[in-house]
Amino acid sequence: MTLAARLAIPGRLDVEVDAEPGDVIALVGPNGAGKSSFVHALAGLQHAEGSALLGGRDLLALAPQEREVGVVFQDQRLFPHLSALDNVAFGPRSRGEPKHSARAAARTWLERLGVAELADRKPAQLSGGQAQRVAIARALVTDPDLLLLDEPFTGLDVGVAATLRIELGKHLADFRGITLLVTHDALDALTLATTVVVLDSGRVAQVGTPAEVAAQPLTEHVARLVGLNVLRDGDRLRAFSPAAVTVSRHAPADSARNRWHGVVRGAAPHGDAIRLQVTGERDLIADVTPAASRELALVPGQEVWLSVKETAVTTYDARADAASD
Amino acid sequence: MTGRDPLGRAPWILVVPAVLGAGVLLVPLAAMVAATDPRGLADALASEAARDALWLSVSTSTAAMLVSLVIGLPLAWLLARVDFPGSRLVRALVIVPMVLPPVVAGIALRSAFGRSGLIGEPLLDLTGFAFPYTTSGVVLAHVFVALPFLVISIEGALRSTGSGYDGAAATLGASRWTTFRRVTVPLALPGIAAAMVLAWARSLGEFGATITFNGNYPGTTQTMPTLIYVARQSDADAALALSLIMLLVSVGVLVALRDRWLVTA
Numbered sequence: 001m002t003l004a005a006r007l008a009i010p011g012r013l014d015v016e017v018d019a020e021p022g023d024v025i026a027l028v029g030p031n032g033a034g035k036s037s038f039v040h041a042l043a044g045l046q047h048a049e050g051s052a053l054l055g056g057r058d059l060l061a062l063a064p065q066e067r068e069v070g071v072v073f074q075d076q077r078l079f080p081h082l083s084a085l086d087n088v089a090f091g092p093r094s095r096g097e098p099k100h101s102a103r104a105a106a107r108t109w110l111e112r113l114g115v116a117e118l119a120d121r122k123p124a125q126l127s128g129g130q131a132q133r134v135a136i137a138r139a140l141v142t143d144p145d146l147l148l149l150d151e152p153f154t155g156l157d158v159g160v161a162a163t164l165r166i167e168l169g170k171h172l173a174d175f176r177g178i179t180l181l182v183t184h185d186a187l188d189a190l191t192l193a194t195t196v197v198v199l200d201s202g203r204v205a206q207v208g209t210p211a212e213v214a215a216q217p218l219t220e221h222v223a224r225l226v227g228l229n230v231l232r233d234g235d236r237l238r239a240f241s242p243a244a245v246t247v248s249r250h251a252p253a254d255s256a257r258n259r260w261h262g263v264v265r266g267a268a269p270h271g272d273a274i275r276l277q278v279t280g281e282r283d284l285i286a287d288v289t290p291a292a293s294r295e296l297a298l299v300p301g302q303e304v305w306l307s308v309k310e311t312a313v314t315t316y317d318a319r320a321d322a323a324s325d
Numbered sequence: 326m327t328g329r330d331p332l333g334r335a336p337w338i339l340v341v342p343a344v345l346g347a348g349v350l351l352v353p354l355a356a357m358v359a360a361t362d363p364r365g366l367a368d369a370l371a372s373e374a375a376r377d378a379l380w381l382s383v384s385t386s387t388a389a390m391l392v393s394l395v396i397g398l399p400l401a402w403l404l405a406r407v408d409f410p411g412s413r414l415v416r417a418l419v420i421v422p423m424v425l426p427p428v429v430a431g432i433a434l435r436s437a438f439g440r441s442g443l444i445g446e447p448l449l450d451l452t453g454f455a456f457p458y459t460t461s462g463v464v465l466a467h468v469f470v471a472l473p474f475l476v477i478s479i480e481g482a483l484r485s486t487g488s489g490y491d492g493a494a495a496t497l498g499a500s501r502w503t504t505f506r507r508v509t510v511p512l513a514l515p516g517i518a519a520a521m522v523l524a525w526a527r528s529l530g531e532f533g534a535t536i537t538f539n540g541n542y543p544g545t546t547q548t549m550p551t552l553i554y555v556a557r558q559s560d561a562d563a564a565l566a567l568s569l570i571m572l573l574v575s576v577g578v579l580v581a582l583r584d585r586w587l588v589t590a
Binding site: 091 | 489490492493494495496497498499500503507508511512
């Protein structure tokens with residue numbers, strides 16, 4: 001069962017996505033890029049033009065009830081008056097299964113997601129991570145052909161999100177349908193996805209494997225997501241890692257091409273290093289050791305010079321079609 | 326008072342009018358209680374006319390509340406969830422009976438359901454039944470005045486729960502009717518219950534439209550308010566006693582329901 005979606009919402013979105021069974025497509029892009037609109041249009045909760053062929057059936061011609069897609073919403077939308085078990089059993093029951101078998105199926109899925117002991121709790125009595133597990137069980141219990149995950153880890157504690165990400169990865173590996181994952185997080189895209197689709201202003205800016213997109217991002221947003229500096233140079237893009245950047249208080253003497261003057265705007269721990277946000281003629285990020293950060297007094301407002309060796313810079317074509325080949 | 330408010334004392338400029346407001350609401354009721362002769366209360370309760378009227382009031386108000394719910398809940402849902410042409414106009418028209426003087430409501434009902442009314446005449450020809458001067462007519466008048474309150478407050482409750490859950494139910498395969506039954510209504514239940522109490526209370530106090538449309542026949546159309554109005558003209562003490570009974574019934578129902586349903590966050 002393949003997906004061939006060409007959806008347009010006039011003035012907001014014009015996006016093509018194709019997928020094979022078992023694919024996990026990550027949709028990334030800045031706020032307002034149209035990620036959620038695309039997913040809601042596939043679910044039938046938002047009007048869109050075009051077509052979305054799933055195994056030959058056009059989803060857009062069907063009511064949301066008939067589309068057989070599973071949706072995990074950003075805010076979960078678990079029914080607050082029903083127990084976790086009845087939330088998960090809601091789908092099978094709505095599709096005509098008798099109560100006891102719907103509940104049996106629901107129990108099985110709660111077990112798979114590791115929350116069987118919470119079956120009788122109401123959503124208000126669940127933590128964010130537990131609620132998201134119930135929501136994932138609710139979306140998968142109906143055995144959908146298409147699973148839509150709208151920022152499933154947003155709002156969760158970092159540790160909870162990390163555990164859930166690993167588990168979701170296992171379930172997605174077993175899932176025979178197609179998964180579309182809307183995410184803000186590079187880690188989601190890089191660890192869960194088979195294909196990354198980068199949206200920008202309602203259009204596809206880049207399509208590629210996670211490795212391709214991470215190595216040669218075509219948009220500023222994705223470069224930031226994966227932690228790279230990307231500079232446009234005519235039709236070429238030049239990417240380099242923040243770890244390769246040298247920071248100094250005075251203008252460096254070496255080649256003029258790869259050096260920039262700027263002001264430190266922010267500094268935050270990043271792994272073992274301190275990641276600096278520097279604005280100036282270019283907005284760049286640079287990693288320095290905590291010792292260097294203290295020595296150079298790299299606090300917000302400090303003027304600095306950044307430089308990078310030419311050997312640390314990757315140069316590639318800026319056109320989306322060339323990059324996805 | 327439970328401890329000191331960390332934000333400081335409430336300012337007099339707000340406290341004084343607030344106390345005045347509470348007084349305007351409570352003093353007349355207290356005065357009425359004080360003026361009533363307790364023996365008169367027993368006499369009033371013993372009188373057949375009063376018991377008939379009380380029963381009629383309670384039963385017709387309950388019937389009107391249920392009828393309003395059956396037709397009002399779907400109307401409120403339609404206004405809250407379905408974008409149809411003219412929905413704003415319909416919403417505006419639904420409110421009109423709320424602001425209409427009850428006597429005018431009675432005359433409007435007569436034009437529609439009177440023996441020679443728009444619907445009343447063909448209805449009489451077809452079935453031999455006419456609403457005016459019957460207990461059904463009382464219920465009809467009550468529905469006419471109570472329905473707007475019920476529709477508007479349920480619509481508000483449906484809007485405040487939002488349509489997000491409806492969308493989630495749809496993606497799970499639930500038809501709109503299933504979603505209505507299993508998601509929309511349960512989530513709006515506190516608001517629906519409050520709307521039902523409001524409709525019941527509005528019916529219980531209905532006077533103008535009822536007497537205009539149905540007259541004042543003991544046992545069939547004489548409700549408590551009409552009985553009190555009639556009694557007031559001959560025996561002021563009896564009217565006081567009847568009024569107190571009505572006050573007690575109303576407060577009793579409110580208190581009984583408050584604990585169960587009206588505790589909304």
